[in-house]
Amino acid sequence: MKTSLKRLVVDSATDWLYVGIFEGDKALITHYEQGKNNHSATLMPTVEKLFKEVNLDVIHIDELIVGIGPGSYTGVRIGVVVMKMFAWTLNKPLYTVSSLALLASSFTSNGLVMPSIDARRGNAFLGIYDKEGQQLTLRHAEKHMALKDALNDYPKAHHVTQGEPSLPVILHSNVLVKVDDVHLVAPVYLRQTEAERNLS
């Protein structure tokens, strides 16, 4: 990947909102703040403010990277819709990345990492990653399960629930998925809706 590429990274799948503008893997500016269930009201003003501060326009961006979930259903949709719209209307390449991988990338040491995102009623969306230097490798598929059981199953994994993503780690790992047809982009929910589960 060319180092001079300008990148916009967004993740809104957790209660923390992440927006970053990068040149190569160097952050020009980032924002990582806990929201109050209000990513819908704050994401676009944050995007606007960050572009203003680095004196760029979204048209200058070469690549878009969005956290695709799993996570809060409504939360993840906000970021995905915004980035899907940018990708389509400005004809920019879009990459998706697991919101759990973004979370795991915040872990600064080496070893097994278990990023988890609250899924209510004692459940979580979680995955097991191996972190070696700047590289993340998915060891066990991401799933929805009782957090208590996961903590028992993987006692050696460092449990991470919050932390600012590291784009260098993401770029060095095999976790980005290039989107071929922007129209088809949708969050990874990992779960059917309750209505569908009840029907089957």
Added chain:
Amino acid sequence: MIVLSVESSCDETSVAISKDGKHVLSNVVLSQISLHQAFGGVVPEIASREHVKGITVVFEQAIKEAQLHVDDIDLIAVTKGPGLIGSLLVGINAAKAFAFAHHIPLIGVHHIAGHIYANQVNDEMVFPLVALVVSGGHTELILMKDHYQFEKLGETQDDAVGEAYDKIARILHLGYPGGPVIDQMAQTGNPTYPMPSINPTGTYDFSYSGLKSHVINTVNTHKMKKEPIQTHNMAASFQQAAVKHLIEQSKKAVTDTGANMFIVAGGVAANQSLRRAVFETFKDIKVTVPAFTYCTDNAAMIGIAGYYQYQQSKKHDDLSLNGASRMDLSSI
């Protein structure tokens, strides 16, 4: 002025392009009805998921059909509420991202204002006017003394009329949505079942829970006695009572306010008996009902309302614009 508008408040993903609050250049509606039919009603989480899937396709098609370029668009209008919050947020954030990407001003529009302004496609509004707003979520009488001035005269105290239709269709095993099928059956039935008269407390208010319960009880009683229900006649009986209540309250509102025009808006405006009754009742004033295309949720109506909202207020919203499941029309 060219307006691109977005509507996603329930189970229709829609984008339209209109000119000067009058000419609809494109109006693309992606309906999810077939997906929700298996559940007997709209499932909010499924609706939200479907909006994400369809949103950019609908944008693309609307712009293509209108045969214009993004640079030609002067204003973005998007439904901000009321509606299903998860659904609203998809359209709102898509609209915000589009507006930001192309440096176009953005305004949030009230869904019901959209339904009322759907009539402006056919006919110019004259004031004062009374609008009867009838849908699955609304049953309201609104007084307008000028463009974009809304005063609520009355509303349902319990079920919306469209909601009563859906519930009765369910107990009669007629599927979802209930309005069109009951309306169709009522055309060939006779109102043989006695229905209670509705006497709401407020002057211009509505109440549908009593009528609904009466129908459900009648159906259940017949079931217990193993007597068949004559579905067409039941549909005709219910519809006659439902429409009579709408007309009586509307008549009172038109007389008391001295309105020069009467408008019907919302999904139930497609109801054949209601359309007939409206024209039979209000012979001395201007009456419009929207074309069938503009009765159900669509973005064109949001673009037309948005145009007038912008003309009146000259204000646009910033990117913190958010949705709300409940929103008072009188306060905008």
